[in-house]
Amino acid sequence: MTAAVVFCDLCGARLRGGGCPRCAPGTPPPAPVPAVSGAPPRRRARRVRNLLGHATALACAWFGVPLAVFMTAVGAVLGGIGGLVSGTIAGPGVLGQLDNILAWLIPLPISMGDLLPTAAVQLGGTVGALLGAAKGAAVMAFFFLVGPLVLLWEADPSWPAAAVLGQITTAFAIAAGYVFFCRFAEPARMRLGGARRPSRREAAWLEPMVAEAAHRMGIRPPRLMLSDDRVPNACAGIGCVVVNRGLLDYLDHDRAQVAAVIAHEVAHVAHGDAAAAAWNRGLAWPLYLVYELAWRAQAAATRWSFAVVLVRVLLWSVLVTIRGIVVPANARHWRRCEYAADAAAAAAGYGPGLHAALQRIGKGFDGARTGWDATMLASHPPTELRLERLESPGRAYPLAEAPARAADIADRPRLQKD
Numbered sequence: 001m002t003a004a005v006v007f008c009d010l011c012g013a014r015l016r017g018g019g020c021p022r023c024a025p026g027t028p029p030p031a032p033v034p035a036v037s038g039a040p041p042r043r044r045a046r047r048v049r050n051l052l053g054h055a056t057a058l059a060c061a062w063f064g065v066p067l068a069v070f071m072t073a074v075g076a077v078l079g080g081i082g083g084l085v086s087g088t089i090a091g092p093g094v095l096g097q098l099d100n101i102l103a104w105l106i107p108l109p110i111s112m113g114d115l116l117p118t119a120a121v122q123l124g125g126t127v128g129a130l131l132g133a134a135k136g137a138a139v140m141a142f143f144f145l146v147g148p149l150v151l152l153w154e155a156d157p158s159w160p161a162a163a164v165l166g167q168i169t170t171a172f173a174i175a176a177g178y179v180f181f182c183r184f185a186e187p188a189r190m191r192l193g194g195a196r197r198p199s200r201r202e203a204a205w206l207e208p209m210v211a212e213a214a215h216r217m218g219i220r221p222p223r224l225m226l227s228d229d230r231v232p233n234a235c236a237g238i239g240c241v242v243v244n245r246g247l248l249d250y251l252d253h254d255r256a257q258v259a260a261v262i263a264h265e266v267a268h269v270a271h272g273d274a275a276a277a278a279w280n281r282g283l284a285w286p287l288y289l290v291y292e293l294a295w296r297a298q299a300a301a302t303r304w305s306f307a308v309v310l311v312r313v314l315l316w317s318v319l320v321t322i323r324g325i326v327v328p329a330n331a332r333h334w335r336r337c338e339y340a341a342d343a344a345a346a347a348a349g350y351g352p353g354l355h356a357a358l359q360r361i362g363k364g365f366d367g368a369r370t371g372w373d374a375t376m377l378a379s380h381p382p383t384e385l386r387l388e389r390l391e392s393p394g395r396a397y398p399l400a401e402a403p404a405r406a407a408d409i410a411d412r413p414r415l416q417k418d
Contacts, residue, residue, distance in 0.1 A: 079136020087124015175282030260353030267344035
Protein backbone atom coordinates (compact mmCIF):
# COMPACT_ATOMS: atom_id res chain seq x y z
CA MET A 1 0.00 0.00 0.00
CA THR A 2 1.41 3.40 -0.94
CA ALA A 3 1.74 6.30 1.45
CA ALA A 4 -1.41 8.19 2.35
CA VAL A 5 -1.93 11.59 0.76
CA VAL A 6 -3.75 14.19 2.86
CA PHE A 7 -5.39 17.38 1.57
CA CYS A 8 -6.88 20.34 3.37
CA ASP A 9 -10.67 20.23 3.61
CA LEU A 10 -10.96 23.98 2.99
CA CYS A 11 -8.54 24.85 0.20
CA GLY A 12 -7.44 21.44 -1.09
CA ALA A 13 -3.74 22.08 -0.52
CA ARG A 14 -1.53 19.05 0.02
CA LEU A 15 -0.50 18.71 3.66
CA ARG A 16 3.02 17.68 4.62
CA GLY A 17 2.56 17.36 8.37
CA GLY A 18 0.95 19.82 10.76
CA GLY A 19 -1.81 22.20 9.74
CA CYS A 20 -2.53 23.85 6.43
CA PRO A 21 -0.12 26.76 5.71
CA ARG A 22 -2.86 28.64 3.82
CA CYS A 23 -5.87 28.32 6.13
CA ALA A 24 -4.90 27.59 9.74
CA PRO A 25 -1.25 26.70 10.30
CA GLY A 26 -1.84 25.49 13.84
CA THR A 27 -4.73 23.11 13.13
CA PRO A 28 -4.04 19.39 12.84
CA PRO A 29 -4.59 17.71 9.46
CA PRO A 30 -7.72 15.62 8.83
CA ALA A 31 -7.65 11.87 9.16
CA PRO A 32 -5.97 10.39 6.08
CA VAL A 33 -7.76 8.14 3.62
CA PRO A 34 -5.47 5.23 2.69
CA ALA A 35 -4.40 5.27 -0.94
CA VAL A 36 -5.55 2.18 -2.82
CA SER A 37 -3.02 0.21 -4.79
CA GLY A 38 -2.99 -3.14 -6.50
CA ALA A 39 -5.95 -5.15 -7.70
CA PRO A 40 -9.14 -4.61 -5.71
CA PRO A 41 -10.58 -7.56 -3.81
CA ARG A 42 -13.05 -9.51 -5.85
CA ARG A 43 -16.61 -9.58 -4.54
CA ARG A 44 -19.65 -10.97 -6.17
CA ALA A 45 -22.08 -8.13 -6.84
CA ARG A 46 -25.59 -8.76 -5.60
CA ARG A 47 -27.55 -7.94 -8.71
CA VAL A 48 -31.30 -7.73 -8.65
CA ARG A 49 -32.79 -9.31 -11.73
CA ASN A 50 -35.73 -7.71 -13.48
CA LEU A 51 -37.16 -10.47 -15.65
CA LEU A 52 -40.74 -9.29 -15.19
CA GLY A 53 -39.89 -5.70 -16.11
CA HIS A 54 -37.90 -6.72 -19.20
CA ALA A 55 -40.63 -9.08 -20.39
CA THR A 56 -43.28 -6.40 -19.86
CA ALA A 57 -41.26 -3.79 -21.78
CA LEU A 58 -40.65 -6.23 -24.63
CA ALA A 59 -44.27 -7.29 -24.90
CA CYS A 60 -45.71 -3.78 -24.68
CA ALA A 61 -43.36 -2.30 -27.28
CA TRP A 62 -43.21 -5.06 -29.88
CA PHE A 63 -46.45 -7.03 -29.66
CA GLY A 64 -49.17 -4.42 -30.09
CA VAL A 65 -50.15 -3.80 -26.46
CA PRO A 66 -50.96 -0.06 -26.93
CA LEU A 67 -53.25 -0.89 -29.88
CA ALA A 68 -54.85 -3.66 -27.82
CA VAL A 69 -55.40 -1.20 -24.96
CA PHE A 70 -57.02 1.27 -27.34
CA MET A 71 -59.33 -1.32 -28.87
CA THR A 72 -60.11 -2.83 -25.46
CA ALA A 73 -61.55 0.52 -24.45
CA VAL A 74 -63.50 0.68 -27.72
CA GLY A 75 -64.87 -2.81 -27.14
CA ALA A 76 -65.84 -1.96 -23.56
CA VAL A 77 -67.72 1.17 -24.67
CA LEU A 78 -69.54 -0.54 -27.53
CA GLY A 79 -70.29 -3.62 -25.47
CA GLY A 80 -71.55 -1.50 -22.57
CA ILE A 81 -73.87 0.51 -24.84
CA GLY A 82 -75.11 -2.63 -26.53
CA GLY A 83 -75.75 -4.37 -23.23
CA LEU A 84 -77.54 -1.32 -21.85
CA VAL A 85 -80.11 -1.08 -24.65
CA SER A 86 -80.28 -4.75 -25.69
CA GLY A 87 -83.26 -5.45 -23.44
CA THR A 88 -85.31 -2.52 -24.75
CA ILE A 89 -87.51 -2.10 -27.82
CA ALA A 90 -84.83 0.01 -29.53
CA GLY A 91 -82.23 -2.69 -28.93
CA PRO A 92 -82.07 -4.27 -32.43
CA GLY A 93 -81.81 -0.88 -34.16
CA VAL A 94 -79.11 0.36 -31.81
CA LEU A 95 -77.14 -2.87 -32.19
CA GLY A 96 -77.33 -2.52 -35.97
CA GLN A 97 -75.96 1.02 -35.77
CA LEU A 98 -73.19 -0.17 -33.49
CA ASP A 99 -72.35 -2.84 -36.06
CA ASN A 100 -71.99 -0.09 -38.67
CA ILE A 101 -69.74 1.90 -36.34
CA LEU A 102 -67.65 -1.17 -35.64
CA ALA A 103 -67.32 -1.95 -39.34
CA TRP A 104 -66.24 1.64 -40.04
CA LEU A 105 -63.85 1.76 -37.09
CA ILE A 106 -62.13 -1.59 -37.64
CA PRO A 107 -63.04 -3.54 -40.79
CA LEU A 108 -62.56 -6.91 -39.11
CA PRO A 109 -64.86 -9.92 -38.77
CA ILE A 110 -66.23 -8.80 -35.39
CA SER A 111 -69.86 -7.92 -34.82
CA MET A 112 -71.86 -6.76 -31.83
CA GLY A 113 -73.01 -10.32 -31.40
CA ASP A 114 -69.40 -11.27 -30.68
CA LEU A 115 -69.06 -8.55 -28.09
CA LEU A 116 -72.28 -9.19 -26.18
CA PRO A 117 -72.85 -12.24 -23.99
CA THR A 118 -76.28 -13.89 -24.11
CA ALA A 119 -77.07 -12.74 -20.58
CA ALA A 120 -76.52 -9.10 -21.55
CA VAL A 121 -78.96 -9.41 -24.46
CA GLN A 122 -81.56 -10.94 -22.19
CA LEU A 123 -81.14 -8.66 -19.19
CA GLY A 124 -80.31 -5.24 -20.58
CA GLY A 125 -80.05 -2.25 -18.29
CA THR A 126 -77.19 -1.78 -15.84
CA VAL A 127 -76.35 -5.47 -15.49
CA GLY A 128 -76.37 -5.94 -19.24
CA ALA A 129 -74.12 -2.91 -19.67
CA LEU A 130 -71.59 -4.31 -17.22
CA LEU A 131 -71.61 -7.73 -18.85
CA GLY A 132 -71.38 -6.23 -22.32
CA ALA A 133 -68.48 -3.97 -21.33
CA ALA A 134 -66.58 -6.88 -19.77
CA LYS A 135 -67.01 -9.20 -22.73
CA GLY A 136 -66.46 -6.45 -25.30
CA ALA A 137 -63.14 -5.54 -23.65
CA ALA A 138 -62.05 -9.18 -23.41
CA VAL A 139 -62.94 -9.99 -27.02
CA MET A 140 -61.13 -6.93 -28.38
CA ALA A 141 -58.06 -7.54 -26.23
CA PHE A 142 -57.83 -11.18 -27.30
CA PHE A 143 -58.42 -10.36 -30.96
CA PHE A 144 -55.69 -7.70 -31.17
CA LEU A 145 -53.15 -9.57 -29.06
CA VAL A 146 -53.60 -13.10 -30.40
CA GLY A 147 -55.45 -12.48 -33.66
CA PRO A 148 -52.37 -11.56 -35.75
CA LEU A 149 -50.59 -14.75 -34.69
CA VAL A 150 -53.68 -16.80 -35.47
CA LEU A 151 -53.85 -15.32 -38.96
CA LEU A 152 -50.16 -16.11 -39.50
CA TRP A 153 -50.72 -19.67 -38.26
CA GLU A 154 -53.55 -20.19 -40.70
CA ALA A 155 -51.29 -19.09 -43.55
CA ASP A 156 -48.23 -21.09 -42.44
CA PRO A 157 -47.70 -22.75 -39.03
CA SER A 158 -44.06 -21.62 -38.98
CA TRP A 159 -44.80 -17.93 -39.46
CA PRO A 160 -45.89 -17.09 -35.87
CA ALA A 161 -42.64 -18.43 -34.40
CA ALA A 162 -40.60 -16.60 -37.04
CA ALA A 163 -42.46 -13.35 -36.40
CA VAL A 164 -42.01 -13.58 -32.62
CA LEU A 165 -38.33 -14.46 -32.98
CA GLY A 166 -37.81 -11.57 -35.37
CA GLN A 167 -39.44 -9.10 -32.99
CA ILE A 168 -37.37 -10.33 -30.04
CA THR A 169 -34.13 -10.21 -32.04
CA THR A 170 -34.84 -6.67 -33.17
CA ALA A 171 -35.67 -5.59 -29.63
CA PHE A 172 -32.46 -7.11 -28.26
CA ALA A 173 -30.36 -5.45 -30.96
CA ILE A 174 -31.88 -2.02 -30.23
CA ALA A 175 -31.47 -2.53 -26.47
CA ALA A 176 -27.80 -3.47 -26.86
CA GLY A 177 -27.17 -0.42 -29.04
CA TYR A 178 -28.95 1.81 -26.54
CA VAL A 179 -26.84 0.49 -23.63
CA PHE A 180 -23.68 1.05 -25.70
CA PHE A 181 -24.77 4.62 -26.45
CA CYS A 182 -25.65 5.34 -22.81
CA ARG A 183 -22.30 4.02 -21.60
CA PHE A 184 -20.04 5.97 -23.91
CA ALA A 185 -22.14 9.12 -24.12
CA GLU A 186 -22.75 9.23 -20.38
CA PRO A 187 -20.27 12.04 -19.49
CA ALA A 188 -21.70 14.28 -22.21
CA ARG A 189 -25.27 13.48 -21.18
CA MET A 190 -24.42 14.25 -17.55
CA ARG A 191 -22.92 17.60 -18.54
CA LEU A 192 -26.06 18.46 -20.48
CA GLY A 193 -27.99 17.60 -17.32
CA GLY A 194 -25.99 20.10 -15.26
CA ALA A 195 -23.08 18.00 -13.98
CA ARG A 196 -19.45 19.09 -14.24
CA ARG A 197 -16.01 17.93 -13.27
CA PRO A 198 -15.15 18.51 -9.60
CA SER A 199 -12.90 21.37 -8.63
CA ARG A 200 -9.54 20.70 -7.03
CA ARG A 201 -10.96 21.15 -3.52
CA GLU A 202 -14.00 18.98 -4.26
CA ALA A 203 -11.87 16.27 -5.82
CA ALA A 204 -9.43 16.27 -2.92
CA TRP A 205 -12.27 15.69 -0.47
CA LEU A 206 -14.61 13.41 -2.41
CA GLU A 207 -12.49 11.31 -4.76
CA PRO A 208 -10.77 9.40 -1.91
CA MET A 209 -14.25 8.46 -0.65
CA VAL A 210 -15.20 7.15 -4.10
CA ALA A 211 -11.94 5.23 -4.40
CA GLU A 212 -12.28 3.68 -0.93
CA ALA A 213 -15.90 2.62 -1.49
CA ALA A 214 -15.02 1.11 -4.87
CA HIS A 215 -12.05 -0.71 -3.35
CA ARG A 216 -14.22 -2.24 -0.63
CA MET A 217 -16.76 -3.40 -3.23
CA GLY A 218 -14.16 -4.79 -5.60
CA ILE A 219 -14.67 -2.56 -8.63
CA ARG A 220 -12.76 0.17 -10.41
CA PRO A 221 -13.55 3.64 -9.04
CA PRO A 222 -16.32 5.26 -11.08
CA ARG A 223 -15.94 8.77 -12.42
CA LEU A 224 -16.94 11.51 -9.98
CA MET A 225 -18.99 14.48 -11.22
CA LEU A 226 -20.52 17.37 -9.29
CA SER A 227 -23.77 19.24 -9.81
CA ASP A 228 -24.50 22.69 -8.41
CA ASP A 229 -28.12 21.72 -7.85
CA ARG A 230 -29.14 22.56 -4.28
CA VAL A 231 -31.45 19.56 -3.93
CA PRO A 232 -29.86 17.04 -1.52
CA ASN A 233 -29.38 14.18 -3.94
CA ALA A 234 -26.82 11.94 -5.61
CA CYS A 235 -27.19 9.53 -8.50
CA ALA A 236 -25.23 6.82 -10.25
CA GLY A 237 -24.83 6.13 -13.93
CA ILE A 238 -23.22 3.19 -15.68
CA GLY A 239 -19.69 4.42 -14.99
CA CYS A 240 -19.99 7.63 -12.98
CA VAL A 241 -21.38 9.04 -9.76
CA VAL A 242 -22.94 12.53 -9.59
CA VAL A 243 -23.14 14.34 -6.25
CA ASN A 244 -25.21 17.48 -5.79
CA ARG A 245 -23.74 20.35 -3.83
CA GLY A 246 -27.08 20.49 -2.04
CA LEU A 247 -26.36 17.08 -0.52
CA LEU A 248 -23.05 18.26 0.93
CA ASP A 249 -24.69 21.37 2.39
CA TYR A 250 -27.68 19.48 3.78
CA LEU A 251 -25.43 16.92 5.50
CA ASP A 252 -23.20 19.75 6.83
CA HIS A 253 -20.23 18.18 5.04
CA ASP A 254 -20.25 15.34 7.55
CA ARG A 255 -17.53 13.01 6.28
CA ALA A 256 -19.11 9.75 7.46
CA GLN A 257 -22.55 10.55 6.09
CA VAL A 258 -21.32 11.86 2.73
CA ALA A 259 -19.03 8.84 2.32
CA ALA A 260 -21.96 6.51 3.08
CA VAL A 261 -24.18 8.14 0.45
CA ILE A 262 -21.36 7.91 -2.07
CA ALA A 263 -20.89 4.24 -1.16
CA HIS A 264 -24.59 3.67 -1.84
CA GLU A 265 -24.18 5.15 -5.32
CA VAL A 266 -20.98 3.15 -5.92
CA ALA A 267 -22.99 0.04 -5.04
CA HIS A 268 -25.42 0.93 -7.83
CA VAL A 269 -22.48 1.07 -10.22
CA ALA A 270 -21.16 -2.26 -8.92
CA HIS A 271 -24.56 -3.89 -9.41
CA GLY A 272 -25.00 -2.46 -12.90
CA ASP A 273 -28.37 -0.91 -12.08
CA ALA A 274 -28.06 1.94 -14.58
CA ALA A 275 -27.02 -0.48 -17.33
CA ALA A 276 -30.04 -2.68 -16.53
CA ALA A 277 -32.32 0.38 -16.65
CA ALA A 278 -30.85 1.34 -20.03
CA TRP A 279 -31.40 -2.20 -21.30
CA ASN A 280 -35.03 -2.08 -20.18
CA ARG A 281 -35.58 1.28 -21.84
CA GLY A 282 -33.92 0.00 -25.01
CA LEU A 283 -36.28 -2.97 -25.12
CA ALA A 284 -39.23 -0.59 -25.10
CA TRP A 285 -37.48 2.14 -27.13
CA PRO A 286 -40.20 2.57 -29.82
CA LEU A 287 -42.83 2.88 -27.11
CA TYR A 288 -40.77 5.36 -25.08
CA LEU A 289 -40.07 7.37 -28.22
CA VAL A 290 -43.77 7.81 -28.97
CA TYR A 291 -44.43 8.47 -25.28
CA GLU A 292 -41.76 11.18 -25.17
CA LEU A 293 -43.11 12.85 -28.29
CA ALA A 294 -46.66 12.73 -26.95
CA TRP A 295 -45.58 14.08 -23.57
CA ARG A 296 -43.61 16.95 -25.11
CA ALA A 297 -46.49 17.79 -27.46
CA GLN A 298 -48.85 18.07 -24.51
CA ALA A 299 -46.39 20.17 -22.51
CA ALA A 300 -45.69 22.57 -25.41
CA ALA A 301 -49.29 23.11 -26.49
CA THR A 302 -51.77 25.28 -24.67
CA ARG A 303 -54.38 23.57 -22.56
CA TRP A 304 -57.17 21.92 -24.55
CA SER A 305 -55.72 23.11 -27.83
CA PHE A 306 -56.22 21.07 -30.98
CA ALA A 307 -52.79 19.44 -30.60
CA VAL A 308 -53.51 18.36 -27.04
CA VAL A 309 -56.90 16.93 -27.98
CA LEU A 310 -55.40 15.09 -30.94
CA VAL A 311 -52.62 13.61 -28.83
CA ARG A 312 -55.02 12.53 -26.10
CA VAL A 313 -57.40 10.93 -28.56
CA LEU A 314 -54.80 9.11 -30.65
CA LEU A 315 -51.98 8.42 -28.18
CA TRP A 316 -53.69 8.06 -24.84
CA SER A 317 -53.22 4.30 -25.00
CA VAL A 318 -49.43 4.81 -25.27
CA LEU A 319 -49.48 7.00 -22.17
CA VAL A 320 -51.60 4.45 -20.33
CA THR A 321 -49.32 1.59 -21.40
CA ILE A 322 -46.18 3.34 -20.15
CA ARG A 323 -47.55 4.73 -16.89
CA GLY A 324 -50.02 1.96 -16.20
CA ILE A 325 -48.09 -1.16 -17.23
CA VAL A 326 -44.40 -0.68 -18.08
CA VAL A 327 -43.28 1.69 -15.31
CA PRO A 328 -45.19 -0.05 -12.47
CA ALA A 329 -43.71 -3.39 -13.57
CA ASN A 330 -40.22 -1.88 -13.25
CA ALA A 331 -40.76 0.33 -10.19
CA ARG A 332 -40.78 -2.64 -7.85
CA HIS A 333 -37.40 -3.68 -9.27
CA TRP A 334 -36.00 -0.17 -8.76
CA ARG A 335 -37.08 -0.20 -5.13
CA ARG A 336 -35.40 -3.56 -4.64
CA CYS A 337 -32.23 -2.11 -6.17
CA GLU A 338 -32.28 0.64 -3.54
CA TYR A 339 -32.50 -1.94 -0.76
CA ALA A 340 -29.67 -3.92 -2.36
CA ALA A 341 -27.45 -0.82 -2.64
CA ASP A 342 -28.14 0.01 1.01
CA ALA A 343 -27.21 -3.54 2.00
CA ALA A 344 -24.00 -3.42 -0.05
CA ALA A 345 -22.97 -0.11 1.52
CA ALA A 346 -23.70 -1.46 4.99
CA ALA A 347 -21.71 -4.64 4.28
CA ALA A 348 -18.78 -2.46 3.21
CA GLY A 349 -18.79 -0.70 6.58
CA TYR A 350 -20.92 2.36 5.82
CA GLY A 351 -24.08 1.29 7.67
CA PRO A 352 -24.04 3.82 10.57
CA GLY A 353 -23.21 6.75 8.30
CA LEU A 354 -25.89 5.78 5.78
CA HIS A 355 -28.46 5.37 8.55
CA ALA A 356 -27.65 8.85 9.88
CA ALA A 357 -27.75 10.40 6.41
CA LEU A 358 -31.08 8.80 5.50
CA GLN A 359 -32.56 9.81 8.83
CA ARG A 360 -31.55 13.41 8.27
CA ILE A 361 -32.70 13.54 4.64
CA GLY A 362 -35.95 11.68 5.33
CA LYS A 363 -37.09 14.22 7.89
CA GLY A 364 -37.28 16.99 5.32
CA PHE A 365 -37.99 15.27 2.03
CA ASP A 366 -39.87 12.00 2.56
CA GLY A 367 -43.56 12.85 2.43
CA ALA A 368 -46.76 10.85 2.39
CA ARG A 369 -47.35 8.61 -0.62
CA THR A 370 -50.82 9.05 -2.03
CA GLY A 371 -52.03 8.61 -5.56
CA TRP A 372 -50.86 6.43 -8.43
CA ASP A 373 -47.61 8.28 -9.15
CA ALA A 374 -46.39 8.35 -5.55
CA THR A 375 -47.20 4.72 -4.83
CA MET A 376 -47.02 2.62 -8.00
CA LEU A 377 -44.40 4.65 -9.89
CA ALA A 378 -42.06 5.42 -6.98
CA SER A 379 -38.45 4.50 -7.73
CA HIS A 380 -37.36 4.60 -4.05
CA PRO A 381 -38.94 2.84 -1.06
CA PRO A 382 -40.03 4.88 1.97
CA THR A 383 -37.04 6.13 3.94
CA GLU A 384 -38.31 4.66 7.19
CA LEU A 385 -38.35 1.16 5.67
CA ARG A 386 -34.81 1.66 4.38
CA LEU A 387 -33.74 2.71 7.86
CA GLU A 388 -35.38 -0.38 9.31
CA ARG A 389 -33.26 -2.67 7.13
CA LEU A 390 -30.07 -0.87 8.14
CA GLU A 391 -30.73 -1.21 11.86
CA SER A 392 -28.79 -3.79 13.85
CA PRO A 393 -30.78 -6.51 15.65
CA GLY A 394 -31.15 -5.98 19.39
CA ARG A 395 -30.32 -2.27 19.32
CA ALA A 396 -32.93 0.38 20.10
CA TYR A 397 -33.58 3.06 17.48
CA PRO A 398 -36.18 5.43 19.00
CA LEU A 399 -37.91 8.05 16.92
CA ALA A 400 -36.54 11.52 17.51
CA GLU A 401 -40.00 12.91 18.36
CA ALA A 402 -40.93 10.15 20.84
CA PRO A 403 -39.33 11.59 24.03
CA ALA A 404 -40.82 15.08 23.56
CA ARG A 405 -44.26 13.69 22.83
CA ALA A 406 -44.13 11.41 25.86
CA ALA A 407 -43.09 14.31 28.11
CA ASP A 408 -45.97 16.43 26.86
CA ILE A 409 -48.46 13.68 27.61
CA ALA A 410 -46.99 13.13 31.08
CA ASP A 411 -47.17 16.84 31.91
CA ARG A 412 -50.82 17.33 30.95
CA PRO A 413 -52.48 15.81 34.08
CA ARG A 414 -50.09 17.65 36.42
CA LEU A 415 -50.76 20.99 34.72
CA GLN A 416 -54.49 20.45 34.93
CA LYS A 417 -54.32 19.68 38.68
CA ASP A 418 -52.22 22.76 39.42
